[in-house]
Amino acid sequence: GEDVEQSLFLSVREGDSSVINCTYTDSSSTYLYWYKQEPGAGLQLLTYIFSNMDMKQDQRLTVLLNKKDKHLSLRIADTQTGDSAIYFCAESNSNDYKLSFGAGTTVTVRA
Amino acid sequence: DGGITQSPKYLFRKEGQNVTLSCEQNLNHDAMYWYRQDPGQGLRLIYYSQIVNDFQKGDIAEGYSVSREKKESFPLTVTSAQKNPTAFYLCASRPGQGGYTEAFFGQGTRLTVV
Numbered sequence: 001g002e003d004v005e006q007s008l009f010l011s012v013r014e015g016d017s018s019v020i021n022c023t024y025t026d027s028s029s030t031y032l033y034w035y036k037q038e039p040g041a042g043l044q045l046l047t048y049i050f051s052n053m054d055m056k057q058d059q060r061l062t063v064l065l066n067k068k069d070k071h072l073s074l075r076i077a078d079t080q081t082g083d084s085a086i087y088f089c090a091e092s093n094s095n096d097y098k099l100s101f102g103a104g105t106t107v108t109v110r111a
Numbered sequence: 112d113g114g115i116t117q118s119p120k121y122l123f124r125k126e127g128q129n130v131t132l133s134c135e136q137n138l139n140h141d142a143m144y145w146y147r148q149d150p151g152q153g154l155r156l157i158y159y160s161q162i163v164n165d166f167q168k169g170d171i172a173e174g175y176s177v178s179r180e181k182k183e184s185f186p187l188t189v190t191s192a193q194k195n196p197t198a199f200y201l202c203a204s205r206p207g208q209g210g211y212t213e214a215f216f217g218q219g220t221r222l223t224v225v
Contacts (some may be wrong), residue, residue, distance in 0.1 A: 045214070097207070
């Protein structure tokens, strides 16, 4: 949606790190999420971060949040072929139930 | 098994006809959502519902209608007024407001207008 923006494509070599970026506009965003979509399927939650955090690490995934710039990033270490998918950034706040997604970044892992 | 189920997986519709997409969840979630996915445009919110008998328009509600008569069901009707209905439709649910809550997605329905 217009509230959340991402670049559309990323190509990365197997074994390298991938960094996917996202910007959002709602300053009241409380929760920020990264979802992964395999071809022809629904979305699955990868990780999330609260707006009062700067960083969160979960195995190969590192989420960085710059609240001042409203910028969120997802770093995937040691990218594998199974990481090829579409990655969506999403945001929600405590005021209502609305959950807004970005356009998605298609990550292609090449050998 | 708890989950969220969309049916059918593939749907073909003649131009000018209404069609209803099904979404059912047995997760006891309060909130349910419908999104439309088009290449390069990501997920756009059509409608969402916070509670039974209540729903709100999302960003692209024109040409769509919903109902929420039961907590577990949130069907989406694509009407003939929707100018470009061919797309992949995703339904989601989550427990509700207050703190972090994860959204669970169905496997989607691919609608093609012929």
